[in-house]
Amino acid sequence: MLRTRWLAPTAPMNIAVYVTWGVVALQPLLGAARGTLSLTGPTAVGLVALLSTVPLWWWRTRCSGGQSRAALLLVGLQALAVLCACWGLRNGAIPILLIIVAAQLGALCPMRRVAGLMLPVNLALLLILAQRWGWSDAVQSVLSTAAFQTFAALMTAYAHRAEDARDDMLRINGELLATRQLLLESTRGEERLRLSRELHDVVGHKLTALNLLLRLQARDNGRTPALDDCERLAGELLADVRGVVSTLREHDGIDLHGALQALVPAIPEPRVVLDLAPRVRVTGLAQAQTLLRCAQEGLTNAMRHSGAERVTIQLREADGGVVLEVDDDGTARALPTPGNGLRGMRERVEAVDGRLDFTLRAGGGLGLRVWLPQAVAA
Structure with missing residues (x-):
């Protein structure tokens, strides 16, 4: 209740x-x-x-x-x-x-x-x-x-x-908004990856070939001011393309911030606090979905069973992977008995080679910790 x-x-x-x-x-x-x-x-x-x-x-x-x-x-x-x-x-x-x-x-x-x-x-x-x-x-x-x-x-x-x-209704609406945000972020990530590959493989290669042809032309026919300007501009353009590709590559992976923020329902209790490291990303949609569903299940359990007044959701990089933690200040005095929700959560985590742990807080309450490998450092 x-x-x-x-x-x-x-x-x-x-x-x-x-x-x-x-x-x-x-x-x-x-x-x-x-x-x-x-x-x-x-x-x-x-x-x-x-x-x-x-x-x-x-x-x-x-x-x-x-x-x-x-x-x-x-x-x-x-x-x-x-x-x-x-x-x-x-x-x-x-x-x-x-x-x-x-x-x-x-x-x-x-x-x-x-x-x-x-x-x-x-x-x-x-x-x-x-x-x-x-x-x-x-x-x-x-x-x-x-x-x-x-x-x-x-x-x-x-x-x-x-x-x-x-x-x-608010909880389900938050879950739908979080899923939509995750799909949008996945689409944007795929589009960034496609653009970076196209710029590197097509534009970058053609600019490199153009730069080589200009150098051959200068060697065979002698250097002229116009030829030097063309070679310089081609080199600067190639450097700019490489800079754009590097910038796009910095944002590889999926950003979970928007999805986790949309997951928080607009209800007065419990109060949900998000502590999200600013540049944490995951490599693929399967990992992102796993973390989102674990956060959703942890938040739902805290709302329904713990009697908590405050729930903290933390996302950070640690041990070569991405760590998601959901902690509440409820009245739990023993680890939860695995039900369908907890078993499904563990199966999701193990399917992407991750780890799922539960801990009891010193002052009462339950902590959920999920670790997934293959974090993408920005």
């Missing part, structure tokens, strides 16, 4: 939750301040339970992003706290908080599971309200509350799916 910005403790939805609990808790707090609230045992338990729901919600938001069991446990504690508050405090607004509990479950579970989890909670609420108001009023109140719970859970589930779909 991708981390989403609205699950942060300071997100607008969470601020609205804090306000809701504050308003619901205001009446018993004011009653306690005026002395009109009798702090019996059940009342004290209810007041403490009501006030405990805000820190429970805050801890719930901190557990988002992969720790679903801990988040479900905290949601269950919130529901228990709300039921205790309903039992101890005679405040008809307290069942509203179960709507917030259902909204959280809508982001964590499928709707069938939400219904199964909320059913015993609502039955317990029915028993509590029936002792106070009678069965008729209690059933009516619980049914209306359950309807709002369903609405809140559905809205949260759809919002969560929409944000996940948006993040997936």
Whole structure:
């Protein structure tokens, strides 16, 4: 599950939750301040339970992003706290908080599971309200509350799916842009190579032949100012052609900078930092595709599974080859279990005689390192 910005403790939805609990808790707090609230045992338990729901919600938001069991446990504690508050405090607004509990479950579970989890909670609420108001009023109140719970859970589930779909769309769009950039760079590289060969093999050779003919003409018929100028111009032109060929040869290979920059999706978390050596190039399209796919897989895994806030992608030359490193500051404490994505990545790297390694960072997080041979030094 991708981390989403609205699950942060300071997100607008969470601020609205804090306000809701504050308003619901205001009446018993004011009653306690005026002395009109009798702090019996059940009342004290209810007041403490009501006030405990805000820190429970805050801890719930901190557990988002992969720790679903801990988040479900905290949601269950919130529901228990709300039921205790309903039992101890005679405040008809307290069942509203179960709507917030259902909204959280809508982001964590499928709707069938939400219904199964909320059913015993609502039955317990029915028993509590029936002792106070009678069965008729209690059933009516619980049914209306359950309807709002369903609405809140559905809205949260759809919002969560929409944000996940948006993040997936941005990621896929970034991958398509990166692939297009790589193909464009490959086409430009092939065109530079063709031009450099044509200049060297055709223009360069003909200028060399022209220079030799001018020297033979000067030897056989004597040197003249016009002949000397022609020989000088032919020599300068040949030097210029060789300079152009050398400049084109400096840019042999494929530049991955544009493709890696296009790969970074425009989403707030995790923050992606690119550290790309300015003149690193790879020899062919197969090597470039391998490095790009490894960067893509590493970034996707960091977004989906690590809970990282920062991902660093580094490209440099080392050990006679090109090195790509993807590091995150997530919560990984063990090396990943090879799945289809990791196995496919390793197969790609080994197909071009490269090496793939995973390391654990000292402060938490996972590092991916890919080395490919045949780096082209600019």
